[in-house]
Amino acid sequence: MPDYRRDAGFALLCGLGLVAYLSQTDALDTLWVESAIAVGVVGALGVEALFVLDTPVASLWERRGVRTGSAVALLTCAVVLAALVGPVVVAAACWGLVTYFALLAVSLCYQ
Numbered sequence: 001m002p003d004y005r006r007d008a009g010f011a012l013l014c015g016l017g018l019v020a021y022l023s024q025t026d027a028l029d030t031l032w033v034e035s036a037i038a039v040g041v042v043g044a045l046g047v048e049a050l051f052v053l054d055t056p057v058a059s060l061w062e063r064r065g066v067r068t069g070s071a072v073a074l075l076t077c078a079v080v081l082a083a084l085v086g087p088v089v090v091a092a093a094c095w096g097l098v099t100y101f102a103l104l105a106v107s108l109c110y111q
Contacts, residue, residue, distance in 0.1 A: 007104075041099045044099035
């Protein structure tokens, strides 16, 4: 399986979990809060920059435990922070994943 399919699968599962959380807490409307959109998009662009720039992140990502741990950490941190700050944190994480999928689509179009 190509790496992008594996990574997209992890991202999709995380996204479904986050949207399910927002649905269960009756907070789907937070997806349209401007600050959630901005934080999610900028955060995802920052994370993706770590892969493009000459950092050790890309080599660490190839470890199976890191990929799985990252997905678990994303879900756990989003839900814990949502309890402290509010569901807008989960909405920001959703927008981060949307940004990831947009970047993935663009990169696949130009391969």
